Amino acid sequence: MGFPGTWMTESESMVYRVVPKCACSTIGQIMFYSDHGRFYDGDIHDATEGLHKWAREDSQPAIKANVKTRSSYAFTCVRNPYTRILSSFFDKICGIQRNGKRYRGNLVPLLIQKYGIEVGGDDGQQEFDQIRSFRRFLLFVRDTIRWRRPMEPDIHWSAMSGHVSTFIVNGGRYDQIFWTEDFNAGMQGVLDKVQTRHPVDLTQIPRFNESEGHGPKRLHPVEDYFDDLSMHLVYEIFKRDFELFRYDFENPANKMPVGEIDLAEVHAKLGD
Template identity: 80%
Template sequence: MGFPGTWMTESESMVYRVVPKCACSTIGQIMFFSDHGRFFDGDIHDSTAGLHKWAQEGSQPRIEANVRAHASYAFTCVRNPYTRILSSFFDKIAGIQRNGKRYRGKLVPMLIQKYGIEVGSPEDGFDFDQIKSFRRFLLFARDTIRWNRPMEPDIHWSAMSGHIATFIANGGRFDHIFWTERFNEGMQVVLDNTQVAHPIGLADMPRFNESEGHGPKRAHPVEAYFDDLSMHLVYDIYKRDFVLFRYDFENPANKMPTGEIDLDEVHAKLSG
């Protein structure tokens, strides 16, 4: 199994377990900068050199040896499940991807046909009922996660705890898990605990949101998208995420965590 979704600086100063839709573009660029003194020119997900990634075969032995020995500071970043699933919908379902096409080819046409989702288009200014379509997407996301149909769950909306569990179950241990909602504070802890060739000021650096500008803007506040049934579906899918990472299930309008993450609890509950 190894350590899928794991990135490591070439200097092996830090190890990061990617969780999609949780500031991973920004974190990857910080890691790249810390070794090279410059940001990667383009989407860091497209880089094939300058950063060790599990998806690059040549990086796997280095990452595996490091993680198993816990030789470097290991961390990851999480996000409120309500805003994360909304972001996945607007980016991957309603948005146009960097290549100018829809995400995963036939996925959106299948959703339109089977779930009655509308997504609009650039030509009509993405004019569609966002709330109705999102709630139908939520049914689809639940079906993929609960029953693997009509397809396997996608990494962008599968539970954060599932991503993080693969790292732990295969012998990794996290030194730090922080929240996207308190990004600078959490990332600074990582930098304070690592020796980097090129220091970086988090307050002054750009944010890398590769999905921005390719689709519709969210037209309503977060809580407008979640009625009682939608909240039930979200809790059904992401119960462990809410509990382990201390997010407020009762109030979709509150994106901030409600308590501190207990690393021992995370490792105990996700190790099996």
């Protein structure tokens, strides 16, 4: 299976397991900058040079050799499941993607037809009942994850623990997992442990939120989107994420973690 979703600097200073919707654009650009002293011109997900990626066949031998021998500092970044699934809805379902089209072609028409979801019209900018549509989207997410229909789960809303685990199961080991919600402290923790070709000053690094502006603005506080049933569905889907990464399931309004991540526990529970 290898190491899907794994990126590594060309200098092999650090290895990162991408978790979608968890600051991956910013992290990728920081890795690129640390090697080249400049940012990639465009969305880092489109970069085909300057950064090793498992999706590039020519990068796979270098990544595999490095991870198997644990030669470099390996890390990943996670996010509150409530805000992550909301972000996926507004970006991927309601938004127009950077190619000018809807995400995954016929996905949105399918959701409109089968689940009665509204997305703000053709351009995603018209008014609609965001709360009602989001809750219906959650039913779709649950269906994809539990029964794999009407399609396989998408990487943007499948559980973070699933992404994180592939790296462990195939022989990798994380030196650090940090939270999007405390990004600067977490990313600085990584940079303090590695030697980079170019110094990185996190206070000067812009946030590369590539999904921003794709879809409508969220009109309500996070907690308004989650009634009792929605919280139950979220817990059913993301139970391991809440537990392993120490997020507060009881209170959707609290996006901050409520405890420290135990790396030994993560490796033990996701390494099966």
